[in-house]
Structures are given as structure tokens and as C-alpha cells.
Amino acid sequence: MKFIDKSRDRWHTVSGEDGPMVTLTPAPYSLLTLQQWHGARSQWPQEMPVGVLLPNDADVEDLADDLPRLALVVLHFPKWVDGRAYSQARLLRSRYRYTGEVRATGEALVDMMPLLKRTGFDSVVLRTDQSLDAAERALGFFRGHYQGDVHEHRPLFARPPGEALAPAEDFVQAGSAI
Template sequence: MKFINPQQDPWHRVAGEDGPVSHPVAAPHLLLSLEQWHAVRDTWPAGMPVGVQLANDFDIEDITADLPRLALVALSFPKWVDGRAYSQARLLRSRYRFGGEVRAVGEVLVDMLPLLARTGFDAVQLRPDQSLEAAQRALAFFPAHYQGDVHERRPAFAKGTA
């Protein structure tokens, strides 16, 4: 799991004095809103890394055609008790085989890390009051699982028994 320090993150959002820029100029490592991406996707240079941040109520199926062009999908946790982004991450990894970075942003707590890892997230930006050391320990709490996840299918049945 990669832990994102916002001050050292190469990915950046595009904003002007009045808020987000509606039609950003192409540059590497821009993290765009869905609206910004829709405004520039037809002219975005091939091979230039771009990311998109999605609300947790967004239907992942609506962006599947764009996934090969995206290097990063940031999924939002507006409240730590709202787990819809877990399902989005699992769909990205399992159904749509997205190979780019899947990042958790927003109200991301240390307690969420084991499930974040199991559902397909590979990067997190912790809420500012969360401890990086505690987060790293949380990932080691459960070294094995009975159930499958996006990395390993389980249970593995012998041929002819399922």
C-alpha cells in the first residue's frame, strides 16, 4: 500500500481563483474531476498520465471506455461510514481489470486499511489526524484470510467438488 503525502504528491488538481477550471490545459499528472475529464478527454494527448476523482455514488460502468487512458482513479470517502467506494474499487480491479493506481481519498481512517487493500486500493491519502505508523501496523494485523479478494480467489475448490 502506498501512503500519499499531499505535500509530496506528484498528482495535482487544477483550480483557479473561482474554483475548479472547467477546461484545463493538458499537463502530466493532473487529477481531474469527472466534469473536467469530459471537457478534455477528446483532445488529451495519448500517453500523458491523467487521473480522475470520482464521487462514491458514480457508476463505474460509465467510465469503462476511458479506463485505458487513465493512470489514476481516486475514489472518495466523504464519510468513513460510507463504504460505496469499496465496491467501486472492486469493480475496477475485478470486472474491468484496471491496472492503474486506485487511490482512497477523503475520510480515510487507519481502521479501513485492511479492507481497502482487499478490495483493490493500492494507495491511500489518510485523513490528516491519522497516524502513518498505525496505518502500516494495521496492514499486518491479518496475515491470511479465508475469503477471496481482488488479489486471490478463494476458496480454491478441487476439480469436481464445486
Template structure:
């Protein structure tokens, strides 16, 4: 899991609610709202094209992830939001991105992201987090190893079948 410190993040939001677009032009590692992305996605080249610039989209957790289905080859980052730690819809969004749409880019959790969420974030497809300000990174790193030795009764986005390990 990658832990993002916002002051040092290479990704940057682009000003404007509905469309930033020509002044200034979108640069590499721009993070767009869904409305901004819809304004430019038709012209945006897919990854692997010579003129491709990495771009990301911020999605609220009440948005149907299906709106990104055809855009997956163009995106390098999808930021999914947890407005409350008890609202788990972003877990489902991440799982669908990884398992159904085979998204290979970064999926980042933001908002009310707590240490206790780390194992499920990893299992559902997140690979980067912005922890809530009062959360400890070292504790989050430890939380990622809690269940690894024993395995899980359900599959996840990486290992689709249950993994039963030795008892601890």
C-alpha cells in the first residue's frame, strides 16, 4: 500500500467545477472531477499513445462506477472517497474497477480513511491511501499484516479463491 502525503503528491487538481480546460491546459498528473473528465475524455489518448499524459479522476462514492467503464484505458488514477468511515460504497467501486474492468492504474482512498480499514482496502483493490489526519502510518502498515498468515474465507481481487493458512 502506498501512503500519500498530500503536500508531496505528484497529482494536482485542476481548478474549475465543470471544465478547466483550455486555460491552463491539463498537464501530466492532473486530477479531474468527473465533470471535468467528461469535458475532455473524447479527445484524451489512451495509455501507450505517444501524446498520452497520465490523468486521474476523483469519484464520489455515490457515483455509479460504470461511468468509467470505457475510460479505463485512459486513466492512470481513480480517487475514491470515504465521506464517513462507516460508508463502504467505495470498497465496491474499487472491487468493480479491478475485477470487472481490469483497471491496472492506481486506486486511491481519501476522506475518512482509518487504520482499521487497511486490510479491506487492500483486499478490494486499493493500492494507495490518504489517511485521515489523526491516523498513524506505522499503525496502518501493521494493520496490513494482521490477516496475512491465516488467510481469508473469501476470495478478493488478487486471489479469487479462499486461502487457508496455518493457525497462529
């Protein structure tokens, strides 16, 4: 998982005095709203890196045909209890086979790190009060899961017929059983 420092991020949103619907001049690493992208995609150079901010109430299908052209899709968590962006990330990876960067923004908390990774996020802009060290530690909390995810479709504990299960102590971490 890549942790993004907004002050050093090469991606930049595009807006102007008239708000977000300014006349767009294609520039590398532009981060456009869905509405801006739909208005600019026909004149956007194929080889120029572009990203889209997809609201969590938008349908991933709205981007399906454009995904090969997008280097970044940013999914927003308006509240930490609103998990629609998890579903969007999973759809991007599993159904649409999107291979570009998927980034989490908004109310991205340390507690969310394992699920962000499992659902297909590559990067995250942590909420300002969250600790980078704690977020990195959170990614190592669980060695295995009972369900598959976007990276490993088969659960870690699943074994081919005839293969023995690992000893129980292999599934114990930090003093508690998984």
C-alpha cells in the first residue's frame, strides 16, 4: 500500500474561477471529476496519464469503457462508516480487470487498511489525524482470511485435496487465534 502525501502528490485536480467545469487543456497527471472526464475524453491524448475522481454514489460501469485509458481512479469515503468505495474497488479489480492505481481518499482510517488492501486499493490518502506508522502496522495484522479477495481468489487456509493443513500454531499471531 502506498501512502500519499498530498503536498508531494504529482496528481492535481483541475478547476478554475468558474468552478470545476472550466475548458480543459490536457496535461499529464490531471485528476478530473467524472463530469469533467466525460466532457474531455474525446480530445484527451491516449498516451497522457489521466485520473478520475469517482464519487461513491456513482456506478463503476460509467467508467468501464474508459478504464484502459485511466492511470488512476480515486474512490472517496465521505464517512468511515460508508463502505460503498470498497465495493467500487472490488468491481474495478474483479469485474473490469482494472490494472491502474486505485486510491482511497476522505475518511480513510488506520482501521480500514486491511480491507482496503483486500478489496483492491493500491494507495491511500490518510485522514490528517491518522498515523502513518499505525497504518503500516495495520497492514500486517492478519496473515490469512477465510474468504478470497481480489489478490488471492482462494482463501489462504484452503488446501488442495490430500494436502495437510498447517499446524494450528501457524495461524496464531500476537497471542490470538485467527
